[in-house]
Amino acid sequence: EKTRKGITDKIDDLFTRYGEIDDDLFEELEEILITADVGMQTTMKLIDMLKEELRIRKIKEVSAVKDVFKDVVEKLLVENGHTTFEVGNEPTIIMVIGVNGVGKTTSIGKIANLLKAQGKSVLIAAGDTFRAAAIDQLKVWGDRVGVSVIHQSEGSDPAAVIFDAVQSAKAKNADVLICDTAGRLHNKVNLMNELSKVFRVIDREYPEAKKEVLLVLDATTGQNAVQQAKVFNEAAEISGIVLTKLDGTAKGGVVLAISSELQIPVKLIGVGEGVDDLQQFNPHDFAEALMGTRNA
Amino acid sequence: MVFESLAEKLQGAFKNLKGKGKLTEKDVKDAMREVKLALLEADVNFKVVKDFIKSVTDRAVGEEVLQSLTPAQQVIKIVNEELTALMGTTQSKLKYASQPPTIIMMAGLQGAGKTTTCGKLGQLLKKDGKKPLLVACDVYRPAAIKQLQVVGEKLDIPVFEMGDQVSPVEIAKKALEHAAYYTYDVVIVDTAGRLHIDEKLMQELIDVKAAIDPTEILLVLDAMTGQDAVNVAEHFNEQLEVNGVILTKLDGDTRGGAALSVKAVTGKPIKYACVGEKLTDIEAFYPDRMASRILGMGDMLSLIEKA
Ligand SMILES: Nc1nc2c(ncn2[C@@H]2O[C@H](COP(=O)(O)OP(=O)(O)OP(=O)(O)O)[C@@H](O)[C@H]2O)c(=O)[nH]1
Ligand SMILES: Nc1nc2c(ncn2[C@@H]2O[C@H](COP(=O)(O)OP(=O)(O)OP(=O)(O)O)[C@@H](O)[C@H]2O)c(=O)[nH]1
Ligand SMILES: [Mg+2]
Ligand SMILES: [Mg+2]
Numbered sequence: 001e002k003t004r005k006g007i008t009d010k011i012d013d014l015f016t017r018y019g020e021i022d023d024d025l026f027e028e029l030e031e032i033l034i035t036a037d038v039g040m041q042t043t044m045k046l047i048d049m050l051k052e053e054l055r056i057r058k059i060k061e062v063s064a065v066k067d068v069f070k071d072v073v074e075k076l077l078v079e080n081g082h083t084t085f086e087v088g089n090e091p092t093i094i095m096v097i098g099v100n101g102v103g104k105t106t107s108i109g110k111i112a113n114l115l116k117a118q119g120k121s122v123l124i125a126a127g128d129t130f131r132a133a134a135i136d137q138l139k140v141w142g143d144r145v146g147v148s149v150i151h152q153s154e155g156s157d158p159a160a161v162i163f164d165a166v167q168s169a170k171a172k173n174a175d176v177l178i179c180d181t182a183g184r185l186h187n188k189v190n191l192m193n194e195l196s197k198v199f200r201v202i203d204r205e206y207p208e209a210k211k212e213v214l215l216v217l218d219a220t221t222g223q224n225a226v227q228q229a230k231v232f233n234e235a236a237e238i239s240g241i242v243l244t245k246l247d248g249t250a251k252g253g254v255v256l257a258i259s260s261e262l263q264i265p266v267k268l269i270g271v272g273e274g275v276d277d278l279q280q281f282n283p284h285d286f287a288e289a290l291m292g293t294r295n296a
Numbered sequence: 297m298v299f300e301s302l303a304e305k306l307q308g309a310f311k312n313l314k315g316k317g318k319l320t321e322k323d324v325k326d327a328m329r330e331v332k333l334a335l336l337e338a339d340v341n342f343k344v345v346k347d348f349i350k351s352v353t354d355r356a357v358g359e360e361v362l363q364s365l366t367p368a369q370q371v372i373k374i375v376n377e378e379l380t381a382l383m384g385t386t387q388s389k390l391k392y393a394s395q396p397p398t399i400i401m402m403a404g405l406q407g408a409g410k411t412t413t414c415g416k417l418g419q420l421l422k423k424d425g426k427k428p429l430l431v432a433c434d435v436y437r438p439a440a441i442k443q444l445q446v447v448g449e450k451l452d453i454p455v456f457e458m459g460d461q462v463s464p465v466e467i468a469k470k471a472l473e474h475a476a477y478y479t480y481d482v483v484i485v486d487t488a489g490r491l492h493i494d495e496k497l498m499q500e501l502i503d504v505k506a507a508i509d510p511t512e513i514l515l516v517l518d519a520m521t522g523q524d525a526v527n528v529a530e531h532f533n534e535q536l537e538v539n540g541v542i543l544t545k546l547d548g549d550t551r552g553g554a555a556l557s558v559k560a561v562t563g564k565p566i567k568y569a570c571v572g573e574k575l576t577d578i579e580a581f582y583p584d585r586m587a588s589r590i591l592g593m594g595d596m597l598s599l600i601e602k603a
Contacts, residue, residue, distance in 0.1 A: 031342060100545060133439040
């Protein structure tokens, strides 16, 4: 409580104080962004964009800077291709990938619930055959949201599970098949190859399905998330990011670096462990939260 | 890779300085900007970086430019020494209770690696001739108990559980009775992941602690954690007085600046490094290696010697 309040006070203080827009202000803003994991490079870029925008809009009062800055963050995200998460009418396969423990399996439960509520028929594939009790965990989520889980036993070949699940999705005319995968660090070449194999199975067995590849990132993660996005994006073109654990104190600012460098949009955010703790990503709210003015 | 650029940049900043006598504040300032960038890139906490840069600057200014070293390498040497000092210079071992059982309680954010690490510690201790018991106190996460059971089975270490309808405090107490009766000498308590700001769940940990008086409370921390690591560690430490930290997922390519941040703000030692998903992937933690890793410097000392 103490720490969070300290930060909020400081930010309010920063933008409401009297005086001129000076280097100190930019330096303090820089500090806020670095502390939110935005990273040095993107922070400098944002501050340059802000300066330019202030110049264009001829803004002189400190109190107006905050709103301009929010616009700048939003602009960066929108320019780099912000879109929301949507599943159309064609059959869709959603692959959920990411490093260990970020929230893939939990997010799948939430996404399945969301799509079901939209009237879609949903199937889940238990593609994590490695982690202890990963299949059981997914089955609990399946029961919770009323969706069948296609699975084999622990230790079986993930590509074989996905193969089965695709056949099943076709046979049942499912609208959406969501595939869980084992957590893997992006620097493990053999595990990344295993993932590529799964992607090939999907391409071969269900070429007409629309593919959505969601990379799950933990908002608590620092600059390594950029590397994660880069390397996973090489294995399969990522169509969106699910940014989890935003209910904590971490801001997940690294997605700004990812957006700016790789043009991968954040589509969904995770804000808790419950089935409804999933929201569409909103650039404006994100910008707001980045500066600690929301839920702080 | 980063070292290459950091070293090059430092070399550039110090061009023509060799044999010039003493380093001035201006000489050092440019170099420190590069060091600062490298540390922030490595996710070392902003405040920790600021303090660190100040102490390195104070030390480097006025330093004689030694004949054997170029100024750049000399600064690297100082940076490395200060980093290592901050990380702690000695290895810190697990504490055993004077009267068995030794009780180890895990705590940390969601997904940090607690359950896996319970198994890894059990494996280490068993190899050491101990008789460990794993205790399933995560009654929230779907299949958390099953996960610990699978881990226990792989290692042939028994798991004490009472399902997910009993409070963790109750489970922990009963586990101690069970351990006493069957003469287990180490009890490792898995707990549910939780946010450091979740008052209700933090209180639950405080209650478990009060009920079983653990020998060691270990904060399990993901090495990829960014700037928020200090927040997390401070909160857990304030409420639980942890004895140490276990750093996980160091098999990735993160620089792991969180390690430095957490050590700097809590003063608590990092006791183990986890380097993979296999239950044997746990190692002693070497502060000096971590310092080199954070700066991205591989085998730094040999580079310094080459100069
Ligand atoms: N606070 C919070 N916790 C979350 C969120 N999403 C997931 N979690 C928790 O994070 C932990 C890990 O989630 P999982 O869904 O198992 O993560 P995973 O990526 O499937 O993990 P692996 O399969 O082991 O790689 C669990 O305790 C989840 O309850 C979130 O948005 N907020
Ligand atoms: N690569 C790697 N993965 C790890 C390491 N330690 C744990 N993991 C993985 O991280 C994920 C989460 O581990 P868990 O042990 O379930 O984490 P937890 O803290 O118990 O999670 P919750 O109970 O949901 O809070 C799993 O996929 C583990 O296999 C490690 O050192 N390296
Ligand atoms: Mg999973
Ligand atoms: Mg666990």
